[in-house]
Amino acid sequence: MTTPLAATAATPASTPTSSFEIRPSSNPRTVTERGAVLADLKFGTAFTDHMAHATWTVDAGWQDRRIEAYGPLQLDPAAAVLHYAQEIFEGLKAYAHPDGSVWSFRPEANARRFARSAERLALPELSEEDFLDSVRTLVHTDVDWVPTTPGSSLYLRPFMFASEAFLGVRAATRVDYLVIASPVGPYFARGITPVHIWVSDEYARAAPGGTGAAKCGGNYAASLLPQATAAARGFDQILFLDSAGENIEELGGMNVVVIGRDGTASTPRLNGSILEGVTRSSILTLLAEQGLDVQERDISLAELVDGVRSGEVTEVFACGTAAVVTPIGRLAGTDFDVTVGDGEAGPLTRDVHDQLTGIQYGTREDTHGWLTRLV
Numbered sequence: 001m002t003t004p005l006a007a008t009a010a011t012p013a014s015t016p017t018s019s020f021e022i023r024p025s026s027n028p029r030t031v032t033e034r035g036a037v038l039a040d041l042k043f044g045t046a047f048t049d050h051m052a053h054a055t056w057t058v059d060a061g062w063q064d065r066r067i068e069a070y071g072p073l074q075l076d077p078a079a080a081v082l083h084y085a086q087e088i089f090e091g092l093k094a095y096a097h098p099d100g101s102v103w104s105f106r107p108e109a110n111a112r113r114f115a116r117s118a119e120r121l122a123l124p125e126l127s128e129e130d131f132l133d134s135v136r137t138l139v140h141t142d143v144d145w146v147p148t149t150p151g152s153s154l155y156l157r158p159f160m161f162a163s164e165a166f167l168g169v170r171a172a173t174r175v176d177y178l179v180i181a182s183p184v185g186p187y188f189a190r191g192i193t194p195v196h197i198w199v200s201d202e203y204a205r206a207a208p209g210g211t212g213a214a215k216c217g218g219n220y221a222a223s224l225l226p227q228a229t230a231a232a233r234g235f236d237q238i239l240f241l242d243s244a245g246e247n248i249e250e251l252g253g254m255n256v257v258v259i260g261r262d263g264t265a266s267t268p269r270l271n272g273s274i275l276e277g278v279t280r281s282s283i284l285t286l287l288a289e290q291g292l293d294v295q296e297r298d299i300s301l302a303e304l305v306d307g308v309r310s311g312e313v314t315e316v317f318a319c320g321t322a323a324v325v326t327p328i329g330r331l332a333g334t335d336f337d338v339t340v341g342d343g344e345a346g347p348l349t350r351d352v353h354d355q356l357t358g359i360q361y362g363t364r365e366d367t368h369g370w371l372t373r374l375v
């Protein structure tokens with residue numbers, strides 16, 4: 001059910017001037033159809049009526065910025081992305097606040113990361129202004145799709161890919177950029193549940209000089225088989241080590257934080273093959289403000305396992321936009337199997353989750369200026 005949290009109504013944000021021309025769908029879903037979707041939210045299965053779209057060519061640059069009806073793309077079978085995976089993406093959310101306004105969380109950080117990913121994948125840079133404009137104008141157009149049930153949000157997926165029809169191997173001269181939007185429910189429908197993690201000594205996610213620090217589809221393609229082997233062993237997620245098999249790096253789509261009894265919060269340093277999460281950086285800020293000694297450094301698997309065994313490590317959690325904070329209750333690999341604390345979500349894990357979501361949903365003060373109003 002969509003129960004508005006509404007207390008007092010916000011002054012409506014003025015309609016933004018946008019370089020994305022709005023071409024309304026001639027076939028939007030009815031209020032009843034939309035209501036049925038919003039009453040039964042899952043993750044990433046339903047999409048709104050519109051999408052943002054722009055095209056780039058090497059000769060003309062970015063052009064034809066528009067908001068158009070959501071629907072299938074026409075793609076030449078020789079489109080380079082289908083053969084060489086020249087593709088990047090982003091993930092962020094729009095949150096409804098109790099007063100009816102709609103906000104996003106540090107979208108400029110996503111815009112900058114998108115530009116860095118584009119550079120690594122030899123895709124054209126999209127300006128921060130175009131990125132924010134596309135997101136804002138799409139959410140404005142489809143604002144009725146922003147869910148208001150507690151813990152729900154409109155998940156936004158900007159992405160860019162090589163659409164040039166060409167089988168030679170070089171950077172494409174024609175590229176498409178789109179943003180699609182999906183109303184999503186809380187990741188944990190029944191409260192925060194710890195996950196069990198398999199540590200892979202068989203597969204690596206990234207290597208020095210590779211694409212690990214870029215948010216590209218190829219990294220995810222490479223993580224699917226490892227993830228499936230972990231699932232077949234009865235584990236929820238996989239933790240990847242560095243290519244030497246020594247230090248921990250991250251999960252397939254989430255960063256990792258380790259809390260010590262000595263008041264430390266440690267996370268693998270950005271070594272070039274780890275994705276720099278916006279959630280990671282925000283949580284490190286919040287933990288430091290709480291007086292924890294935040295350390296970005298190499299963390300060996302041996303140190304982590306020994307620490308969990310001895311009780312020196314009290315909590316371990318994963319973090320990312322989709323699930324926010326995910327407690328890790330158990331870590332296992334070919335020669336170890338340890339339970340973190342009592343296997344349940346620890347107090348700091350819960351607290352940092354509540355702090356972060358409180359800021360995102362407008363129930364806690366945003367002292368860092370992390371929120372950007374969309375509507």
Ligand SMILES: *Cc1c(COP(=O)(O)O)cnc(C)c1O
Nearest residue numbers: 253254255275277278279320321
């Ligand atoms: C997106 C992503 C994360 C988390 O980043 P957030 O900005 O916090 O959502 C972590 N690792 C990988 C591999 C990712 O793709």
